[in-house]
Amino acid sequence: MASSSTQLCLQCRSLLLSKTVASTWQYSSQVRHCSTVTRLSTKFLNGSTIIKANHTTSQTRQRWKQQMFYYNHITAKHLSTEADKEDKGTEELSEVNVVAYKSSLLPIRDAVPVSESQMALDLDAAAELSAVEEIDDKEAVSITVPSAMPPASTSLRDYVDKSETLSKLVQLGVNLWKLEQRPNVGSMLLRLNFNTDVAPRLLFLKEIGVEDSRFGYIITHNPFILTESVENLQARVNYLKLKKFSSETVASMVSRAPYLLNFSVKRLDNRLGFYQQQLNLSASNTRNVLARLPRLLCSSLEPVKENLKVCEIELGFKQNEIQHMVIAVPKVLTANKRKLTQIFDFLHNTMKVPHQLIAKFPQVLNTKFLRVRERHLFLEYLGKAQYDPTLPNYISLDRLVSVPDETFCTEVALAALNDFYLFQKTL
Template structure:
């Protein structure tokens, strides 16, 4: 209770109590009356509960029906907020961290003042003076010429200097300005607003504007030294511009720095001049390879006993050979030697004659080997002989290879031994084999058995031109053969 007031109990009218409390209606009660009212309320609550139970869960009273949650109203009485007194005491710096929205100080704007002269520590300086500067680390003197002065908003002064570089004739004991030269790298570029004479204006060269994006290299040939020289070498730019990212790569190349060293390397390797253009047309990405990597790959091939001439032929026929790492080349050589069961010498001979075996996919090679062994029925030694004579069998189209073998073996009746003896028939054109066999069959001269008197070897059937085939093998005329072709 507030000091200075004598409370009085609203029930027993006493003025003395160990504790004063307020009743439900806001009246003042002593400690004894407060205890009595608490007991009375509890007994009334018990009676009400028992009454409800005896009524068998009847309707609730209106007070209970209209009872609301205490969360909807405040449980404490809030007095009106009084105005806070403004303290005259200053607040510490930690106060800014308690603010919800801290106030940010405005950014300072530097105001720079330039001048042609300045007075500093009793010395008058002006633009063009030569000064002596002592380095704090080594204590050596350096000379510079003042180019300008700057003074900021805090009145701090600074000078722009151009260093003077000594020459061999510069004395060590004193300063001789005639023996020093200006640091040209520190000199500023001329202003674009500087007036120039008519003679200087005529000598200014303005390169033509290049398009920001284009689909052809034709727009860059006139301005690019690299593209001009590549055209002179025989590179087909029309094919290269169709490939993604190749055109932008060629435009960024420097001819003297990137292209010339590679051309000299290929010349030393043994590649002919007429082969440089077609080679770069097929593989322009070799221009981005380092000479060290290229030399490493060539050295590996020579370590495997490939001659210099063989390496030059392989690079000319398979330009992508130089793009593959030494590890991949070694894995490819080991694969062919193991799968074919050939010696190292025969493996080198096969790879030299068909170097794209080292560059292409291995899946067609594996598939053709399985077809020759399982579907065609060739023995392992026969496959080795066929691959040694005609390496293209390894990369030939499976459908074409099957079509030719089926016609030669099943229709013409040629056994495996004769096909192995002359495997070039597997690399011939199917239409030529079919037309010539049907013509010989029409004439009654289709005999491919070596024991027959009129035996016709497969070599003469496939390799000879039409006129020679008609006169020497079919014993007929070329006109008869052409009329037969029209009747088919």
Template sequence: MMAPGCLLLCLRCRNLLGSRISTQHLSLLVQSCAAPLPSGNPTGTRRIQMCYYSSAKHLEVLTSATDFVSNKSCVLQGPKQAIDLDDNVELSALEEIDDEEAVRISVPTALPPSSTSLKDYVDKSETLSKLVQLGVNLWKLEQRPNVGSMLLRLDYETDVATKLLFLKDIGVEDSCLGYIISRNPFILTQSLENLNTRVNYLKSKKFSQDTVASMVSRAPYLLSFSVKRLDNRMAFYQQQLNLSVANTRNVVSRLPRLLCGSLEPVKENLKVCEIELGFKKNEIQHIVLAVPKVLTANKKKLIQIFDFLHNTMKVPHHLIVKFPQVLNTKYLRVKERHLFLEYLEKAQYDPTQPNYIALDSLISLPDETFCSELASAKLEDFCLFQKTL
């Protein structure tokens, strides 16, 4: 009968060496270890040397065993070459180690296998933890399909840090980095070559570096579009509004999302201004140059405020064109102030008449100044009147 300690040692060596020791060689080791035990030293402790010969690699493992181990060495003849098990062999999960070795073992922190929230990964992912420090809103990003898994696959040094340095190099402020990535996380997947090409295109159109940085900060998707698309958008606004190159650049720089969003709402608003509101093309051009947001305004709100200005307040087209900011103000603000002036019999918007009230003053002044300078009333009276509407 084979000594139990020797058999255990053979099996442990098989675990250590894995596929590098065949079943045939293991059988030879077991047979050697099964030799009859001598009667002289049945309880002695010996170091057993096992040599395994392979045409590809020669291995030698030194280990120890106790309890009924023979003085006879279990040897397979062949050339021998010592190896370091720590470097070449993975230890079995059942291998016993001392406390000192256990302290030296580094165990990587595993990511949760699945989760409905990115917050469960922040402490375990360098990329997510760094993005949180930048002010990125992970809660908004995880609501978007596939964005969370995309962020977890990104390497911070190669995918994230390089893009952040690029944005800083073109002049983007540190405080804007979190906002940009929160709105457009896909910028982290763009190649630096493509990002450089798009920035160089904007500079070729005479946008200054400060302007480019401002445009990217306010329109995070700007650098996600190809040069061809950006160029087509620039040409569209220049042709539709009959603008010069300088004026086109002025409009786009003040509202850079014109280069990112859909053109359908813009085309719709241009038709509304010309057909439904009755503005001439040169008047529309003047309005857009003063207030580019008119191009992307909600169509219903645009019609609502024009209808109140033109049909209720009796303001003609040319005065609206002179003060186009009124089209970009809140409808309720205009309505409340006009009705209060009308109640006081001071609603006079004709510049040829006495006590004329300019539209820009009507909408831009704070409530207290509006009451004291235009309505000649107390703020408390205006607040009480608002409650009656």
């Protein structure tokens, strides 16, 4: 009798557990479905994410968590006493039914024993509302997000309102859109403090004579001057003054060549020595050339060396002629090689102008090729293209290229301006 009762109990328990597993998995699937649907409804307010959940779904999720913890506790007790229940016969049936009924709340998992205190803490944690808590509109509007810089952006414009340094630089006339195109410059500016990093450098520039209106131009072209120490900047200014550049000249050079003060004293000294030796100029003429074109001290020396070779070897100018051209027009040293040879070829081979006349008026090498060509062809059309100073009706190269169109027509070509414009259309 006892054996048959025991078998009956075991069969009942198996039946109940199988039904429990099926119903529990169905219930679990419904809850997961509810949570999945809940996560789809999302809205953004004031930069914070608020998940608008259905109130019924939130209550279902909370009951699910409470039942999970309760089931773990009951299951642990059941497993610890299961061996004793095997020998108690019919009394086991009632307890197995209770356990089976409780276990119908959840699918069977690996049971982990938990203490009552731990279960209480877990229930309290489950009771706390998370990101899926439903809040009303009034409470949502009251949520404040602390002001902070955007974590990432492709434009410095997004940081101007948040950064005192950037806002002050904009007021000084700095073009941030140019700086943000250069790698790592934007992040460098954001790390600078205006009072401790920017202001001392601006005061230094003002003390050496740079006008306030030039601050924006200097920083736009050379933002790295803000990272140079004031002591190094002062040492470089002192060196230029030691080389007999006046204070006004130094201020003008810094204003027109923003990278000048980023060069060390040794490098500046090497550049000065290079131009004096290569051009065989006196110290006074060297200062004159560099003061008029200070970017010669900052730019690469390779284009300068190449132009000097072009003038001497390809164009055939003598050393003294090159010296005269550089002193008169320093931009000859940095002119585009193709443009330089194109204008010279037209002057020397088409207009038949000798080397000494070109060296006497080197500004013709710095003008636009189209202007030289149009005016010469117009004079040739009128029969007035005469550039030999020893012959009558001589036209100097200076007046050929330097005067505006109206003056060129009335004083040089002695023709109407409209006639010149009509001639340009035939070219």
